[in-house]
Amino acid sequence: MQVGLIGIGLVGTAIAERLLAADYSVVGYDIDVTAAARLAKLGGHPRESAATVVGQCDTVLLSLPTSDDILRVLAACAGAIHAGQLFIDTTTGSADDAVRAGELCESRGASYVEATILGSSELVRTAAALAMLGGDDRELTRAEAVIGCFAGKVVRVGPLSAASRMKLAVNLVLGLNRAALAEGLAFAQTIGLDPRLALEVLRAGAAYSRVMDAKGEKMLARDFSPEARLAQHHKDVRLIAAEAARCGLKLPLTEAHDRLLEAAERAGHAASDNSAVIAAYDRP
Amino acid sequence: MQVGLIGIGLVGTAIAERLLAADYSVVGYDIDVTAAARLAKLGGHPRESAATVVGQCDTVLLSLPTSDDILRVLAACAGAIHAGQLFIDTTTGSADDAVRAGELCESRGASYVEATILGSSELVRTAAALAMLGGDDRELTRAEAVIGCFAGKVVRVGPLSAASRMKLAVNLVLGLNRAALAEGLAFAQTIGLDPRLALEVLRAGAAYSRVMDAKGEKMLARDFSPEARLAQHHKDVRLIAAEAARCGLKLPLTEAHDRLLEAAERAGHAASDNSAVIAAYDRP
Structure with missing residues (x-):
C-alpha cells in the first residue's frame, strides 16, 4: 500500500523507515532538497511538490515543525485534496490549528486526524514512541494500521484537537518537573550540599522523575x-x-515557571537547552 | 551483638525485624506500651525506659517522629549516655536539631550520626530503603554494619546535619513533582480532557515521575x-x-507551592493525604 509523507526531517525520516520496513510504498516531499535523496536512498519515492504527493496518495502523513506549516501546506495543496482522502498529522501544534486543518480537509471531502507523537525520532525509529490520537473514531480506526507502524503505543484522547490539548497538559508537567529539579539542585548547592550527591539521592527514591535522566547531568x-x-x-x-x-483556571506553578523561563532568557539562554532553566537560580 | 532501639513505631518495628534477622539482640523502648509486647513477640527485649536502653547498649538506634522528640529523649537519658557510645538517628528532623543532638552526645563522650531514611516502613522491611548518612566519617564507618541491616542503599552526604538538609532538598523536589501532577491533571480536566487518560499519557513518557504511581489514582x-x-x-x-x-536564594516554585498548600489547608485538608494538594485547584 502507498502512503504519502510530507515533511522528511528527523521524525519524518524515522517514520519513513518504519513504513518501508512494514512494506508500505512511501511517496514523499520535503522543502529541504536533501531530504529527497535521503528518502530515495531508504527506498522511498520523492516527489517534486507537496501537491503531487497529495494528488497521488489516499493516505498522507504530515510531519512538520509547527501547525502553522500544516495550514500553509494544506492551503497550498488545496486543489489536490480529494474526497475520501485521509490526513494523519504527527506535528505538535495548537488546538485551534488542528480544528482549522480539519475544516479545510473536510471542505474538500477529505478527513484529518491528529497522531501527536510523544518521544524523539530515536523512539519512533525503535517503535517505542507514544502517539496520542485525536479525531473522529471511524477515521482513527482507518488510520491506526499506518500509525501502528511507527508508534509502539497508541492512545485515543478524544475528538479533533484533543491530542494537541493533551500535549499541552503533558508539557505542563514535563516542564514543571524539569524546573522542580533545577530548583532542588540550586537549593541543595546553596545550602552547602554536593549537588551531584543530591541528584543521586533524588534519582534513588520517591522524588524520581524521568527528567532527572535526561537533564540532571546537563x-x-x-x-x-x-x-x-x-x-x-x-x-x-x-x-x-x-x-x-x-477557562478561568489559575495555574500558580506554571505562572512561576513562566517567570523563571523569562529570567533564563534574559540571561541569554533563549536558544539554550531546556536544562538552562537552572540558570534562573544563578546570582546575578 | 546487642543494639538498642528507642522508638518502635512502624519504621522502628521494621528496623527491629531486620536487626533480629541479622542475629542482633534488640533491646528496645517505646512510649507506647503496646510496642513492648510487639518487640517481645518478634524476639527482642523490651525495657521499661529509654534510660535503661541507653545505659545497657553501646549502639543505640533512634526512630522517633520528630527531632524534637530526639532532643527530649536524649535530655531525659543524659545521665545514662556513656563514653564511646554511638547513637544512630533514623528520624527525619531539622538540621539545627541534629547539630544540638550531636553536641549533647559529645558532651558525654558519645557520638551521634544521622541515618535519615528515604522510604516507607515497607521499604525498610524489604531492605529497599535508602539511608542518607551525615556525620563524622569514622563514626559512620562504625555505624554502617548496623545501618546496612535495614537500608538497601547507603549514601554519605556530608558532616552532621547534611542528611537533614539533604532530606529538605529531596522533599522540595518530591512535593513539587506532586504539585506539578496536580496542576497538570486540573488543567487537563478543565480544558475538557479525560484526566484518567492524561494520567496514562503522563506515565508513559518523558513527563513521568514516581509520584504518579503513588498519588495519581488518589x-x-x-x-x-x-x-x-x-x-x-x-x-x-x-x-x-x-x-x-x-541563604538569600529565591525559590519561586516553592513559594507558589506554599500558597497552594495554604489553600488546600483552608479548604479543610490539613489532615488529608498529600494528594489533596489537587483540591487547591477546585473552584470555590
Missing part, C-alpha cells in the same frame, strides 16, 4: 547544548497559561 | 485518606523556604 555540568530549545518550551508555557486563563 | 478519585499528611509536608515546605531565605 544541569550539574551547566551543559546547555540544545536538545530542545528553552524558548520553544517557553512558548508552550505561554500557550498553556493562555488556555487556562480562557 | 488525585483522580479524590481519595485523600492519609498515607502522609499534607500539613506535615507544608511544615517541610516552610522549613525549606526559611532555609533558602537565610
Whole structure:
C-alpha cells in the first residue's frame, strides 16, 4: 500500500523507515532538497511538490515543525485534496490549528486526524514512541494500521484537537518537573550540599522523575547544548497559561515557571537547552 | 551483638525485624506500651525506659517522629549516655536539631550520626530503603554494619546535619513533582480532557515521575485518606523556604507551592493525604 509523507526531517525520516520496513510504498516531499535523496536512498519515492504527493496518495502523513506549516501546506495543496482522502498529522501544534486543518480537509471531502507523537525520532525509529490520537473514531480506526507502524503505543484522547490539548497538559508537567529539579539542585548547592550527591539521592527514591535522566547531568555540568530549545518550551508555557486563563483556571506553578523561563532568557539562554532553566537560580 | 532501639513505631518495628534477622539482640523502648509486647513477640527485649536502653547498649538506634522528640529523649537519658557510645538517628528532623543532638552526645563522650531514611516502613522491611548518612566519617564507618541491616542503599552526604538538609532538598523536589501532577491533571480536566487518560499519557513518557504511581489514582478519585499528611509536608515546605531565605536564594516554585498548600489547608485538608494538594485547584 502507498502512503504519502510530507515533511522528511528527523521524525519524518524515522517514520519513513518504519513504513518501508512494514512494506508500505512511501511517496514523499520535503522543502529541504536533501531530504529527497535521503528518502530515495531508504527506498522511498520523492516527489517534486507537496501537491503531487497529495494528488497521488489516499493516505498522507504530515510531519512538520509547527501547525502553522500544516495550514500553509494544506492551503497550498488545496486543489489536490480529494474526497475520501485521509490526513494523519504527527506535528505538535495548537488546538485551534488542528480544528482549522480539519475544516479545510473536510471542505474538500477529505478527513484529518491528529497522531501527536510523544518521544524523539530515536523512539519512533525503535517503535517505542507514544502517539496520542485525536479525531473522529471511524477515521482513527482507518488510520491506526499506518500509525501502528511507527508508534509502539497508541492512545485515543478524544475528538479533533484533543491530542494537541493533551500535549499541552503533558508539557505542563514535563516542564514543571524539569524546573522542580533545577530548583532542588540550586537549593541543595546553596545550602552547602554536593549537588551531584543530591541528584543521586533524588534519582534513588520517591522524588524520581524521568527528567532527572535526561537533564540532571546537563544541569550539574551547566551543559546547555540544545536538545530542545528553552524558548520553544517557553512558548508552550505561554500557550498553556493562555488556555487556562480562557477557562478561568489559575495555574500558580506554571505562572512561576513562566517567570523563571523569562529570567533564563534574559540571561541569554533563549536558544539554550531546556536544562538552562537552572540558570534562573544563578546570582546575578 | 546487642543494639538498642528507642522508638518502635512502624519504621522502628521494621528496623527491629531486620536487626533480629541479622542475629542482633534488640533491646528496645517505646512510649507506647503496646510496642513492648510487639518487640517481645518478634524476639527482642523490651525495657521499661529509654534510660535503661541507653545505659545497657553501646549502639543505640533512634526512630522517633520528630527531632524534637530526639532532643527530649536524649535530655531525659543524659545521665545514662556513656563514653564511646554511638547513637544512630533514623528520624527525619531539622538540621539545627541534629547539630544540638550531636553536641549533647559529645558532651558525654558519645557520638551521634544521622541515618535519615528515604522510604516507607515497607521499604525498610524489604531492605529497599535508602539511608542518607551525615556525620563524622569514622563514626559512620562504625555505624554502617548496623545501618546496612535495614537500608538497601547507603549514601554519605556530608558532616552532621547534611542528611537533614539533604532530606529538605529531596522533599522540595518530591512535593513539587506532586504539585506539578496536580496542576497538570486540573488543567487537563478543565480544558475538557479525560484526566484518567492524561494520567496514562503522563506515565508513559518523558513527563513521568514516581509520584504518579503513588498519588495519581488518589488525585483522580479524590481519595485523600492519609498515607502522609499534607500539613506535615507544608511544615517541610516552610522549613525549606526559611532555609533558602537565610541563604538569600529565591525559590519561586516553592513559594507558589506554599500558597497552594495554604489553600488546600483552608479548604479543610490539613489532615488529608498529600494528594489533596489537587483540591487547591477546585473552584470555590
